[in-house]
Amino acid sequence: MLLAEFDYAAPESLDEALALLGGGGNVRILAGGQSLLPTLKLRLDRPDLVVDLRKISELSYVREENGEIAIGTLTTYAELLASDFIESGVARCLAEAAASVGDLQVRNLGTIGGSLSHADPAADIPAAALALDCTLVARSEEGDRTIGATDFFHGLWTTALLPSEMLREVRFRKANGGGAYEKLRQAASGFALVGAAAVVEMDGDTIAGARVALTGVGSAPLRLHALEERLAGETLGEELLRDVCGDAGEAIESPLSDIHASAEYRAAMAGVTARRAILRAAG
């Protein structure tokens, strides 16, 4: 299907892009286009203006700053995967989530900021962002606003970003521990039927702390706070994980049910993927 008409701008500076966003009307950002273009072709969205960020090179980076890893919004999955900063430790959950996205073409064009801002309920990066307890930096003409990952995702394709804001950066602390992402793929699209991201810090055989998040199971990704509390201070073992993760599905308020999988299946697989992710993150 052909796109409906819209105005198009490709600013070369962040200030120019922010002025266009702040100008009112139905404005959409174009990052990698991997979700926006299909949305426009299906006419699920009819923007007045599309602001293409791709000439603003200062939005693409992965770097270490004050004990945190900072990722520019326009960083593609492929650029992220090429970075040494996410090879090991807790960041592995982000690397594994990025590596599981779509195919090579999608990973070469799609961006970390685009995935988080689009907030597809089956997207992989949002689960990793929750498990890493990321800080998301929104920028408008007024300046920066920081949003915790747990406050960022509001529901189906909906986030805490205001129309005048863009997601500028994602940050997480370079903490002790390991990370992992497990995904049960929907066979046709490759999106997550269920995905689980885990960050675990061990003290010998004891779980010092864990953060676990799910995607694909409801209208938004979610942190498994009750499960995390039950794991903290316990000795890691198969029996513990089977017991604690067996209840993971209970945290999902309205489990998604569609032609690809029933709510019961997704709830059951939530426990399985969470257990696998925790075990690998714990090393």
Ligand SMILES: Cc1cc2nc3c(=O)[nH]c(=O)nc-3n(C[C@H](O)[C@H](O)[C@H](O)COP(=O)(O)OP(=O)(O)OC[C@H]3O[C@@H](n4cnc5c(N)ncnc54)[C@H](O)[C@@H]3O)c2cc1C
């Ligand atoms: C064939 C195919 C397979 C895929 N498989 C997977 C998969 O397995 N797992 C997965 O997670 N995803 C998958 N995707 C989606 C892909 O990850 C997209 O890259 C991602 O959802 C959007 O990123 P983008 O950079 O392409 O954003 P765009 O498509 O350019 O934008 C998406 C939305 O986010 C908004 N936006 C973009 N950047 C910003 C910003 N900085 N601030 C505010 N708003 C912004 C746009 O306005 C738009 O509404 C797949 C896509 C395709 C085409």
